[in-house]
Amino acid sequence: MSKNVLITGGSGFIGSHVVDALVKKKYKVTVLDLNSPKRKDVKFIKGSILDKSKIRSSLKNINIIFHLAAVSDITKVKKIPLKTIETNVLGTTFLLECARKEKIKRFIYAGSVYSYGSAGNLYTTSKTTSELIIKNYNLIYGQKYTILRYATAYGPKNRNVDAVSIFVKRALKNLNLVIHGNGKQRRNYIYVEDLGNQSVKALEKGATNKIITLVPKKSTKIIDLAKIIIKLTKSKSKIIFNNRKKRLDDFEPIPSYESNYAKNLLIWRPKHSLKKGLKKYIKLKDF
Ligand SMILES: NC(=O)c1ccc[n+]([C@@H]2O[C@H](COP(=O)([O-])OP(=O)(O)OC[C@H]3O[C@@H](n4cnc5c(N)ncnc54)[C@H](O)[C@@H]3O)[C@@H](O)[C@H]2O)c1
Numbered sequence: 676m677s678k679n680v681l682i683t684g685g686s687g688f689i690g691s692h693v694v695d696a697l698v699k700k701k702y703k704v705t706v707l708d709l710n711s712p713k714r715k716d717v718k719f720i721k722g723s724i725l726d727k728s729k730i731r732s733s734l735k736n737i738n739i740i741f742h743l744a745a746v747s748d749i750t751k752v753k754k755i756p757l758k759t760i761e762t763n764v765l766g767t768t769f770l771l772e773c774a775r776k777e778k779i780k781r782f783i784y785a786g787s788v789y790s791y792g793s794a795g796n797l798y799t800t801s802k803t804t805s806e807l808i809i810k811n812y813n814l815i816y817g818q819k820y821t822i823l824r825y826a827t828a829y830g831p832k833n834r835n836v837d838a839v840s841i842f843v844k845r846a847l848k849n850l851n852l853v854i855h856g857n858g859k860q861r862r863n864y865i866y867v868e869d870l871g872n873q874s875v876k877a878l879e880k881g882a883t884n885k886i887i888t889l890v891p892k893k894s895t896k897i898i899d900l901a902k903i904i905i906k907l908t909k910s911k912s913k914i915i916f917n918n919r920k921k922r923l924d925d926f927e928p929i930p931s932y933e934s935n936y937a938k939n940l941l942i943w944r945p946k947h948s949l950k951k952g953l954k955k956y957i958k959l960k961d962f
Contacts (some may be wrong), residue, residue: 677738677739677780678701678702678703678738679702679703679705679736679737679738679739680697680702680703680704680705680737680738680739680740680741681705681706681707681733681734681737681739681740681741682694682697682704682705682706682707682740682741682742682743683706683707683708683724683740683741683742683743683744683766683770684708684742684743684744684745684785685704685706685707685708685712685717685741685743686706686708686709686710686711686712686713686719687708687710687743687744687747687834688747688828688832688833688834688867689743689785689825689828689867689870689871689874690706690708690741690743690744691712691713691714691832692830692832692867692868692870692871693741693743693870693871693874693875694706694712694713694714694717694871695714695868695871696871696872696874696875697741697875698714698716698717700875702739702875703718704717704718705717705718705719705720705733705737706718706719706720707720707722707724707729707730707733707744708720708721708722708744709721709722709723709744713832720732720733723766724742724744724762724766724767724769724770725761725762725765725766725769727769727772727773730769730770730773731773731776731777734773734774734777734779735777737777737779738779738780738781739779739780739781739783739878740770740774740779740781740782740783741783741785741874742767742770742782742783742784742785743785744762744766745762745763745766745785745801745802746758746759746762746763746798746801747798747834748834748836749795749796749798750836752796752797752798752801753796753797756797759797759798759801760797760800760801763798763801763802763804763805764801764804764805764808767784767805767808767809768805768808770782771808771809771812771818774812774818775812775816775818779818780819781819781820781821781878781883782809782812782818782819782820782821783820783821783822783823783874783877783878784805784806784809784820784821784822784823785823785825785874786802786805786806786822786823786824786825786886787799787802787824787825788824788825788826788827788863788888788890789802790802790803790806790824791824806822806886809822813884819883819884820883820884821877821878821882821883821884821885821886821887822885822886822887823873823874823877823887823889824886824887824888824889824890825865825870825889826862826863826864826865826888826889826890826891827862827863827864827865828864828865828866828867828870829864829865829866829867829952829953829956830866830867830868830952830955830956831867831868831956831959831961832867832961833867835962838862838897838900839864839900839904839953839956840962842900842901842904843904843908843953843956843957843962844962845912846904846905846908846910846912847908847910847957847962849910849911849912850912851912851913851914851915852901852904852905852912852913852914852915853915853916853917854897854898854901854914854915854916854917855916855917855918856897856916856918857898857916857918858896858897858898858901858914858916859896859897859898860896860897861894861895861896861897862894862895862897862900863890863891863893863894863895864891864895864900864949864952865889865890865891865945865952866945866946866947866951866952866955866956868946868947869889869945869946869947869952870889872946873889873943873945874889887943889943891945891948891949893949895949898914900949901914902914903949903950903953904953907950907953907954907957908957
């Protein structure tokens, strides 16, 4: 496949790792984002995915789109519902429309495991709706795609809003780790570098017009995550529970990813177990 890639959201948490993986594989990378990318050796176009003429001009000589730009913070979505739908749904549609006109070979989309259920409210709705529109563009116009449903990413260059980064920071200061709810809610934590590398593998032929779920095999209870982090950081922090605050993104019931994992088309072997990834992240001191 040709090597000219446009990545929207390439300056963000996961996007910056996809950029790293693409550069490593010798792709020519252009980042379209509101903010500057983390590395300077890629082409940067400052602009919004809501600006159609900017998208059109960004797509000159591009063969592949990785679309990661989004309102991605589930907690923030509640405060900015319109911006969420506008960015996540309309932004995706603008990109698809330009992609088909510019004859883009593959449209790779950052979906979410939340699309297996409805937890996560408007955020999930925006991600699932985008998936449906992508499939429609394939049916109507033949636009080829790959949807990557990402699990919960953690690791360097994060947004400082996820449980892992908050727990690690507090554990290193011996502050209490606060859990909302009873701690039995589960997440599928995946080291962000693994997501970056695997995203590039989505360019393989077998991944055309498929949904691929990038999850670890095992999910982890939040309370266990807190315990592991306390152990790894040799912290004196205590775990305390705040039962008053229910999070909008809590899974109920827990979706089973095991079957999807087995059905995955790509050979998906995350290099980092939760412990290995956490150790690496803590050692990097990127907080
Ligand atoms: N972080 C996770 O655990 C996770 C899990 C599942 C799916 N996802 C999805 O993966 C993608 C990347 O997530 P992330 O955690 O890296 O998010 P992030 O917020 O760190 O990155 C998003 C990037 O998009 C850019 N952006 C936002 N609006 C834009 C616009 N209108 N035009 C151009 N750029 C814009 C931001 O500047 C930012 O650099 C998102 O689509 C998100 O929904 C993330």
